[in-house]
Amino acid sequence: MPWSFRKKREVPAGLWTKCTNAACGKMAFSKTIQENANVCPECGHHMKLEAKRRVDLLLDAGSFRPVGEDVAPVDVLRFHDGSEPYEQKLKRTRAKGTASEACIAGRGTMGGRPVALAVLDFGFLGGSMGVVVGERVALAAEAALADRVPLIVVASSGGARMHEGALSLMQMAKTSAAIARLRAAGVPYVSVLADPCTGGVSASFAAQGDVTIAEPGALVGFAGPRVIESTIRTTLPDGFQRAEFLADKGFVDRIVDRRKLRDEILAVLAFLAPLPDQPLLETATAGEPKPAPALEPHGKKGR
Amino acid sequence: MGEPVTLTNKTDLTTCLPFERPVFELERKLEELQALSDSASMNLNGELRPLLEKRDKMLVEIVGRLGPWERVQIARHPRRPQFRDYAMGDQGRPGMLDEWIELRGDRLFGDDKAISTGFARLGRHRFLLIGHRKGRDTKEKLACNFGCAHPEGYRKALQKMKLADRFGLPIVTLINTPGAYPGIGAEERGQAWAIAENILEMSALRVPTLCIVIGEGGSGGALGIGVGDRVLMLEHSYYSVISPEGCAAILWKSGEKAPEAARALRLTSEDLLRLKVVDEVVPEPLGGAHRDAATMVGTLKAAVVRHLDELTAMDADERLSLRYAKLRAFGNGLPPLDPPPEVPAPKAEKGDRKAEKAEKPSDRGDRPAK
Ligand SMILES: [Zn+2]
Numbered sequence: 001m002p003w004s005f006r007k008k009r010e011v012p013a014g015l016w017t018k019c020t021n022a023a024c025g026k027m028a029f030s031k032t033i034q035e036n037a038n039v040c041p042e043c044g045h046h047m048k049l050e051a052k053r054r055v056d057l058l059l060d061a062g063s064f065r066p067v068g069e070d071v072a073p074v075d076v077l078r079f080h081d082g083s084e085p086y087e088q089k090l091k092r093t094r095a096k097g098t099a100s101e102a103c104i105a106g107r108g109t110m111g112g113r114p115v116a117l118a119v120l121d122f123g124f125l126g127g128s129m130g131v132v133v134g135e136r137v138a139l140a141a142e143a144a145l146a147d148r149v150p151l152i153v154v155a156s157s158g159g160a161r162m163h164e165g166a167l168s169l170m171q172m173a174k175t176s177a178a179i180a181r182l183r184a185a186g187v188p189y190v191s192v193l194a195d196p197c198t199g200g201v202s203a204s205f206a207a208q209g210d211v212t213i214a215e216p217g218a219l220v221g222f223a224g225p226r227v228i229e230s231t232i233r234t235t236l237p238d239g240f241q242r243a244e245f246l247a248d249k250g251f252v253d254r255i256v257d258r259r260k261l262r263d264e265i266l267a268v269l270a271f272l273a274p275l276p277d278q279p280l281l282e283t284a285t286a287g288e289p290k291p292a293p294a295l296e297p298h299g300k301k302g303r
Numbered sequence: 304m305g306e307p308v309t310l311t312n313k314t315d316l317t318t319c320l321p322f323e324r325p326v327f328e329l330e331r332k333l334e335e336l337q338a339l340s341d342s343a344s345m346n347l348n349g350e351l352r353p354l355l356e357k358r359d360k361m362l363v364e365i366v367g368r369l370g371p372w373e374r375v376q377i378a379r380h381p382r383r384p385q386f387r388d389y390a391m392g393d394q395g396r397p398g399m400l401d402e403w404i405e406l407r408g409d410r411l412f413g414d415d416k417a418i419s420t421g422f423a424r425l426g427r428h429r430f431l432l433i434g435h436r437k438g439r440d441t442k443e444k445l446a447c448n449f450g451c452a453h454p455e456g457y458r459k460a461l462q463k464m465k466l467a468d469r470f471g472l473p474i475v476t477l478i479n480t481p482g483a484y485p486g487i488g489a490e491e492r493g494q495a496w497a498i499a500e501n502i503l504e505m506s507a508l509r510v511p512t513l514c515i516v517i518g519e520g521g522s523g524g525a526l527g528i529g530v531g532d533r534v535l536m537l538e539h540s541y542y543s544v545i546s547p548e549g550c551a552a553i554l555w556k557s558g559e560k561a562p563e564a565a566r567a568l569r570l571t572s573e574d575l576l577r578l579k580v581v582d583e584v585v586p587e588p589l590g591g592a593h594r595d596a597a598t599m600v601g602t603l604k605a606a607v608v609r610h611l612d613e614l615t616a617m618d619a620d621e622r623l624s625l626r627y628a629k630l631r632a633f634g635n636g637l638p639p640l641d642p643p644p645e646v647p648a649p650k651a652e653k654g655d656r657k658a659e660k661a662e663k664p665s666d667r668g669d670r671p672a673k
Contacts, residue, residue, distance in 0.1 A: 076578065076637045077569045081554040131634030138631060160522075160544045162554065165569045166580045169522060169544040170633035173530050176499065177506035177630040184507065198495075200544070203523045207499035222494035222523065223485030227549075231485050241490055251493050 021045035037258045046195060046215045046258055051104045051121035054154055058117065058262050059108035066106035067143055068136040073101060076131075079163040086163040089125075099124045102157070105136035107143055110152075111266045113275055116144035119154040120201065122194075127157030129201050130164040134171025137205055141178035144187055150269050151182060154192040155206035158224075159199015172204035179208045188272035190265055193220045193243065193252065207251075211268050213261070214243035214252045310334060310355065312594040318381045322365055322373055326590070329358050362590040370644055371571050372562035375547060377539040378518050379481075382593040386419055386434035386477050389517065389600055393439070396597050399604035400425055403432070406463055412492065415456030417448045417484075418528070420463040423475070425604065428611045431467035433460050433528050434477030437518070450519070451484035454497035457527045461501050464508060473511040473611055476528040481546060483524030498527040505530035506630055511614035511622060513607065516540045516581070517592075520570075532626050533610050534580070536572040537603070538587040542580065543570040566643045577640060580633070 017030040024043035033040070037057055038047040049057075055064055079086035094100060102124035107116055118140035120127045127133075137153060144151035160168040182189050191209025193202075195218040203222050214220060221241040229236060239245050246252045256264045314327040333354050340347035369377070377383070385393075392398035402424035408414040416436060423432035435452065438444035460476075467474050483494055505512060505528075512531035520529070520542030536542060545553075547565035552558045569575070572584040585606050588595035614622065 074637070074639065076634070076639050077567070078639055078642050079567050081567065082560065082563060134633070135635065162545055162550050162568070164634070165544055165567075165578075166542055166575055167578055167634040167637075169526060169542075170580055170630075172499075172502055172523065172526055173506065173630045174633045176502040176530075177627055180503045180507040181627075183503070200523055202495035203498040203527075204502060205499070207493075207496045208503055220495070221490050222483060222498065223490065227485045228487065228490065232487065236487070240487070249491055249493065251496055 019043060019045055020047050039258055044216065044257070046217055048122050048156070048195065049258070050123055051099060051119040051154075054119045055104055055106075055108070055117065057258070058119075058152065058154075058265070059110055059115075060112065063108040064106055064117075065108065066104065068105050068132075068139040069100070071101075071132050071135045071139075073130055073132045073164075075163075076167060077163070077165050079165070081163065089163070093125055101132040101136070102127045102129070102161075103133040103136040105140040105143075107147070107149075110262065110269075113266070113269070114147060114149045115269075116140045116147065116149055116151045117153070118151075120157050122156040122158075122196075125161065127155075127201070128159060128161035128168070129157060129171050129204075130161035130168045131171060133157075133161075134168075134174045137171075137175045138178040141175070141182055141189075141205075144189070145178075145182055145185055148185070148187055150187065150273055151179075151189045152192065152265060153189070153205060153209075154194055155197045155201050156194035157197055157199070157201035157206075159201055169200060172200050175205040176208065179205050183208075183210075188269060190268060192261065192265075193218050195219050196224075198222065198224045210272060211254075212252050213254050213256050213264065213268075214246065215258055215261075216243055216255055218243040220246055220252075310337060312588070312590070314594075315382060318593075320373070320376050320380065322369065323590070326358060326361055326365065329354065329361060333358065359589060362594075366590060370562070370566060371541075371568070372547065372565040374539050374571050375541050375565050377591045377593070378541045380591065380593040382596075383518055384592050384596040384599050385439070385479060385518070386436045387439075388596055389477060389603060390419075390423065390432060390434070392600075393596075396600065399600050399607065400432070407459070408462075409455045409459035410462055411458055412455045415448075415453050415459055416446050417450055417452035417480070418456035418460055420459055422472075425611075426608060428473070428608065428615070430473040430475050430611065431463055432475050432477070433463065434517075435480040435528070437479060448484060450480040451482060452480065452524060452527070453484050453486075453489045454492040454494050457483075457494075457497040457501050460528050461497075461504055464501075464504065468508050468510050471510060473513070473615060474508065474531075475607060475611070476512075476514045476531070478514060478516045478520050478525045478529050478542075479518035479540075480521045480524045481519050482521035483527060498523050501527045502530050506626065507623070509619050509623065511611065511617070512626075513610050513614065515585070515603070515607075516542050517603070521546060530630065532614055532622055532629075533582045535583045535585050535606060535610070536575060536581040537585050537592060537599075538572050539591050540572060541565075541570040542572075542575055543568050569640065569643065574640065578634075578637060 016027045017033045019026050019040040021043055026042040038049045073090050075087040099121045102121045105118040118137045189210050191212045193214040197206050197220045219241050225236050243255050310333050313330055314323050319327050387393045390398045390400055391403045400423050405421035419436050420433045435450045436447045437450035438447040514529045514531035514534045516536040518540050547561040548558045550564035551560035575581045576584055588598040592599040
C-alpha cells in the first residue's frame with residue numbers, strides 16, 4: 001500500500017512502525033498497524049489516519065461517490081509566508097499525490113444505508129480549512145439534505161488556513177449555514193472528532209453534531225494548548241482538552257474506539273433515522289453492550 | 304474642519320501613533336500661535352488658517368500612505384470609539400441611540416462583560432444591540448477582559464438573539480475584539496461549542512441582522528457575533544482569521560514579523576470588500592475615528608438607519624435566502640487580488656511596538672487563536 005506515515009521516525013525501514021504515543025513507543029509490523037486502522041495494538045493509542053482510509057473504514061466497499069472533487073484551491077490573496085508563496089506550497093502538497101485537498105466528501109452507503117460523508121485530512125496542510133474544505137463540507141451537507149440521508153463528518157484539523165485569510169474564517173459561516181439547514185429539516189448529523197481538532201473547525205461544523213463522538217485521546221479545543229499556555233503563562237494539566245476531559249465537561253456524547261466507529265455510528269443512526277425496510281436487523285448487534293472483539297477494520301477485505 | 308481658528312480633533316501625545324507624530328508637532332506650533340493670538344489680542348487668523356489647512360493636508364497624505372500594519376494600529380488605537388461611544392455615548396458626547404436598556408446574563412453560567420447586549424432604539428427602529436466591550440481605563444479593561452469574551456459572552460449573545468428572533472426585533476452587532484479568550488475556563492466551558500452555535504443560529508435567524516466591525520475583527524471571536532444579512536466595516540478597522548502577531552509567530556516564527564503578516568493577510572476594509580467578506584465600508588473621519596469620535600458616531604448612525612430601513616422592508620424569506628446564498632458563496636469564484644503593497648519600512652515597526660507598550664503593557668488578551 002502506498003500510504004506511508006508522514007514523520008520519518010514513524011517509518012523505520014517501512015516494515016516496522018513505532019507507536020506515536022511517547023509513553024508506549026512500541027514497535028509493530030506496519031501491516032498490523034494498518035490493519036488495525038492505525039490504532040496501536042499494544043496501548044490502543046489512536047494515531048492519525050488518512051482521509052482515504054477513513055472513507056474505506058466507514059463506507060461499504062466501492063460505494064463512495066465523491067462530491068466537489070473538481071473544487072480546487074486558488075491563491076486569491078497571493079499569500080507569501082516569507083519562505084514561499086502559498087500557490088507553490090499548494091502545488092508541492094498536491095504533488096505528493098496523497099490528497100487533492102484537506103477534505104474528501106461524497107455519498108456512499110454504510111451498512112447498506114445511504115449517507116453523506118466528509119472527512120478532513122490532517123496530512124494535507126494540517127487539515128486546515130480553506131475555501132475548498134469549507135466548500136466540500138458544505139456540499140456534503142447539501143447532499144445529505146437533498147437525499148435526506150444522515151451526514152457524517154470526521155474532523156481532524158489545526159483550524160482555519162491562515163494562507164487564505166478571512167476567506168478561511170468565512171468557511172466557518174459557510175459550513176455552519178449548511179448544517180443549520182440540516183437541523184431545520186430534521187436530517188441527522190453525526191460529528192466525529194479525531195486528533196487534533198482545534199480553531200475554526202472546532203468552532204464550526206465539528207461542534208454542531210446532533211450526536212458528537214470523539215476518538216480516544218483526541219485533542220479538541222478552540223485554542224491550541226500552546227496559545228493558552230503563552231496567554232496564561234502556566235503549563236496545562238495532563239489530559240486538558242482531551243476527549244475524556246471534554247466528555248466529563250459535557251461536550252462529547254461518546255468516546256469510541258476507531259475500530260468500532262462504523263458500528264457505533266450505525267447504531268446511533270438507527271435511533272435518529274431508522275430505515276423503514278430494515279428496522280432492527282441491520283444494527284442489532286452493534287448496540288449490544290458486549291465488547292466487540294474484532295480488531296478488523298471494515299472494508300479491508302474489499303481491497 | 305471648516306472652522307478656521309479653533310484647533311479641533313487634536314493629536315494626543317500619550318496615545319499618538321508614530322506616523323501621527325508630524326501632525327502632533329504641527330499642532331503644537333499651531334497651539335503656540337493660538338496662545339500668542341489670545342494673549343496679545345492679535346488676530347492671527349491669517350497665519351493660523353494655512354497651518355490648519357496644512358495639518359489636514361498632512362493627515363490626508365499620511366492616511367494615504369498607511370500600510371496594513373499601521374491600519375491595525377489605528378484599529379487598536381486607545382482613543383478609538385468603542386461600544387459605549389456608539390451606544391449611549393461617552394465623555395459628554397452623545398451616542399447614536401435614543402434609548403438603551405441593557406440586558407445581562409446568559410442564564411447558564413454568568414454575565415460576561417466583554418459582550419454587552421440590550422434593547423436599543425434609534426429613531427423609529429427598535430432592535431437588539433450586541434457588542435464587544437474593550438474598556439477605557441484599566442479597571443474597565445480588566446472587567447471586560449480587553450474585549451476577549453468567554454463562552455458565557457457568546458451564550459449571552461445567543462440567548463438575547465433568540466429572544467429578539469421570537470419577538471421580531473432586528474439585531475445589530477458591533478464587533479471589536481482581539482479574539483475569543485484562550486484560557487482554561489474558556490475551554491472547560493466549551494468556547495468552540497459556544498462560537499459554533501452562535502454562527503449556526505445566526506445564519507438562520509428570521510429577523511434582519513446587521514453586523515459592523517468597528518475596530519478589531521479578531522477571528523472566531525468576531526465571527527461569533529458576526530454572521531448577518533449585511534456586514535459593514537469601518538474604514539480603518541481590520542478583520543482577520545488570526546492576529547498579525549499570531550500569524551507571524553506561526554509562519555515567520557517571529558512575532559516581530561507582524562507587519563509582514565498584516566500585509567499578507569489582507570485584513571484591511573478595502574481588501575475585504577474585494578473579497579466579498581464585507582458588504583460595505585463605512586468611511587472614517589480624516590486620520591481615523593479616534594480623531595473625531597462625534598463625526599464617526601454620526602456616520603455610523605446614518606449607516607445603521609439606512610441598512611435597517613432596507614432590511615426591515617424586505618420579506619423575511621427573501622432575506623433568509625439571500626443570506627444563505629451570501630454565506631454559501633464565501634470564497635467561491637474570486638479572482639486573485641493584486642499583489643499586496645510593499646513591505647512597510649522597518650522603522651515603523653519599532654515605533655509601533657513602543658506605542659503598543661505605552662497603550663496597554665499587560666494586555667494578554669491580544670492573542671486570538673486561529
Ligand atoms: Zn502504543
